[in-house]
Amino acid sequence: MSQKRLKDIHLRDPFILADDDSKKYYLYGSIGQNVWEGKAIGFDVYISEDLETWEGPLPAFRPSPEFWADRHFWAPEVYCLNSRYYMFASFKADHAGRATGVLVSDHPAGPFKPYVRALTPENWECLDGTLYIEDEKPWMVFCREWVEVKDGEMYAVRLLPDLSGPAGEPVLLFKASESKWAEGVGEGNENYVTDGPFLHVLKNGDLAMLWSTIGKSGYTMGLARSASGSVEGPWVQDQDPLFSENGGHGMLFTTFEGDLMLTIHQPNQHPNERPVIFKAFEKDQNLRIYMQGKEEKTC
Template sequence: MQISDIQLRDPFVLPRAEEGSYWLFGSTDKDIWKGQATGFDCYRSQDLDTWEGPFPAFRPRPDFWSPTNYWAPEVHEYHGRFFMFATFGHPEPQVRRGTQILVADEIQGPYEPHSNGPVTPSDWECLDGTLHVEADGTPWMIFCHEWVQISDGAICALPLSGDLQRAAGEPVELFRASMAPWVDPVSSPRHGTGYVTDGPYLHRTAEGDLLMLWASFRNRRYAQGVARSASGTIRGPWQQQEEPLFEADGGHGMIFKAFDGTLYLTLHSPNETPFERVVFIELEEDHGALGVKGAA
């Protein structure tokens, strides 16, 4: 199939040079917002255009704690195994949405629970956890504390144990959505007015700068922003790029390098179910900043 044939949100690409393949993960249920969740599928390609799949990467066992809202799986290779960071929800309001860590010995799975439920705080509404390993080898989960609970959504960092099974400390707040000059508030009948944080992803530039992709809304459309750590470490302080990197109703992006060295941003656009599709955008780095290649 072609990439345009695949309905998928929150795309995550893991290149595997040893097999010459790109593996694509994401939110693959037809309607991720409601109903019984199926799991996560993945796809494989040699050229980023023609894809094989879907292959079932995760299917919950009957006693799995979450029946709904399976979102944003990321797969990271760490100490010789493959770890999936994924968001799971629950229809009961007292059971908070959060990011759990799964594990597999092969990239395509099958993935099984690794952490004991979500690693994010049990009394917080959280989503979109991603793995970042600092220069000293300390693993961190970067995640969103949701605007639906705190109005002004936050990006937070949580130190993890070396085996990625549990938190190894308290969460640290890195910044709030309203700190970015490009972000506009959103409103809903249920949650009122607030500022959204979605989909953090860490990228170290060739010059050593630590950047964070994250998504929110501008002019009522989904958009992809960038922040830069002034210290070059996860603790920041984080400086927000004045303008979004992409604002044409797309976001929840990540960055990967193709086998020919091309740097790509991938995200989903538009932000409307069931029309969301994977988009690949060529990037360039310029003195610690990211830009779309060829943009004016």
Template sequence: MPHRTAIRIRDPYVLAEHNDRFYYLYGTTDDNVWNGPATGFDVYRSRDLDNWEGPYPAFRPEPGFWADRHYWAPEVYSYNGRYYMFASFKSEHRRRGTQVLVAKGPLGPFEPLTGEPVTPREWECLDGTLHLDGNGSPWIVFCHEWLQVKDGKMCAMPLKEDLRRAAGKPVVLFSASEAPWTKAGQDGTVYVTDGPFLHRLADGGLLMLWSSSSRNGYAIGVARSESGSVTGPWTHDPEPLLPEEGGHGMLFRAFDGGLVLAMHAPNKQPNERAVFIRMEEKGGKLKPLRSGI
């Protein structure tokens, strides 16, 4: 049973499953996440967030699956009686996209819900996350990648109730350069959008955690919807959520009711590890509690 600090993982996502009182940890788990053939996604489970059973094979592609590389950032949700995984995939001849997979239980095995990604076929997209609006209708929030547009975009698109396809056109929420904390890379025109995750505050406000490059390296920023809905408009907190390097964050409720931030740090392979930080929500702000888990 490996300790959390022994598990190499990027883009960690935790599903706190109240049915069996296990935490399930998903993430980018291939040894070579940037090049070469991909293997799939693994999942771990734990009672205490420190010691984890696994890995269990959550997804392994069947022969003929369209993508063979860049299996990134799986997120799993309990929705309408089944478990749905949103994850990014790519092949040499197909643009990157977020595809929806489905399983009967959180350990999987997950299988593609449809034959192709739900994000626009002609776009380079990644890091799709599921959001249910005030009416309970599903949306996918995802990144239109800097590789195609240079100044990465954060987008939202309504989905059909069964999550099989889009129910409308994508809406651009903001560009990465709009946040005052982001730092341009390469020739000064490239801005990254990564890892959106939406969080409803106790007062009804809607926040989005997302990641980009900052002066301190890979970082998590906070965007706020002025309308309280996914379509915004969105404004940005001036500084990242944490002062040190660490990114691709999400929030979950521990079984004791406390709010926990999951992210990976550092951002350099092969040293990436899941980091869990207790958070406090006060006055519409998120504050890390350094006592940790």
């Protein structure tokens, strides 16, 4: 098995699971080589003990010929619940709406097998579902794509306890244009992108959501906060983005030493996108990151 540094790993939408059982880190993402075109390979995983040297890629998921989707396998996120590992990911096929479904495995490296075809509404164009547990009840936050609704939307849907399906109707949380750091794209600048939600409770109890869009300098990631402390909101956007220089689709994880870390992909242009890891911390009720050894809130 080969060893790689992050700069040698071509992944978008990185997600890192710090697995308590193995005391290893597992890196997943959208495989960069065929993220846009061609038949999807599946999902790979890289494994590390120090976040610097990674072994892989290992095949975490390879679809069977009967699998319903054949392209745009995007943004896998893996969670350990009741000693099983659940992968939330986006899938697409002709004549079917893009959907977030669930795969399952007994090991963080897989092999993952299909569990739920779709947790998102039939015929909607959706992506980037992320799991959040509130009061012991599972929710999924996901994006409804701008390609369908123009002003990209963020939704939450409560799930059944075993994650086998939705337990209610999706709740609209906000639209991309509500953020001051979102820029319109396309003809007439009327399209606004929603990408990559990830929920995190700050030390002061605020429920915050990382999410990404297109800003003045390219791909941009910022924070929204729930005024009620609940996933149903209402959600208020921070005035300034957290990361504004052509990188995003971020998530937070805690190292085995207790350090809070942020991973994103940067830059956003194909085929140069790579996973990047920053040390994160909270200051003045804000999430901040270290850039090149310096404390930064935005960059």
